[in-house]
Amino acid sequence: RTNASVYLVGTPALERSFRQYGIRLTDGSEADIVVSSFDTTLTYDKLVKACNLIRGGAEYFCTHPDYNCPVEGGYIPDSGAIAALITAATGVKPRFFGKPCRETADIIAEQSGLSKSEIAVVGDRLYTDIALGKNHGLLSVLVLSGETKLTDISGETTPDITVNGIGDLIQYID
DSSP: OTTOEEEEESOHHHHHHHHHTTOEEOOSSSOSEEEEOOOTTOOHHHHHHHHHHHHTTOEEEESOOOOEEEETTEEEEOHHHHHHHHHHHHSOOOEEOSTTSHHHHHHHHHHHTOOGGGOEEEESOIIIIIHHHHHHTOEEEEETTSSOOGGGOOGGGOOSEEESSGGGGGGGOO
16 A cells, blocks of 8 residues: 555564665554564564554564574574464464565566566475465475475475575586
8 A cells, every 4th residue: 555654573674675665664653554574673562562553453464474584503483483473462364475475476577577487486495485486387496404304395395396405506507
């Protein structure tokens, strides 16, 4: 919606990006839309504001459904985990607009000038990265150096290509 106010649950870097693109952010006292994302600055106050706004009728969006973010030594909660908490508290599921949503594939194709059949998505998650490719006509490449293990792959989640690490992709480049 044009000129809608947004309450953002996200990192300072994401906040700067939203402001740079002219999105009108609020302090959480009011908003037409709540957007949640990965947030290493997450506080209880941010969650309370987001939940109250959603309960009050604000639309709810989330940037991506990833539950875990791989970091050195393990994982930390990612955007999908934060969204699950907000959904549990409000009963409202967000509309996701990152991977694996069709809009993401459409934007990649539009911005690159390539057809979807000419694009490869490379990632370590079956439910976002590989689903983006499989569901929207992109070549899907799973890298086993992150969240997904070989034993997790089955049926619809089977990527077009699976490699141990990003360096192994060199064999597929002409």
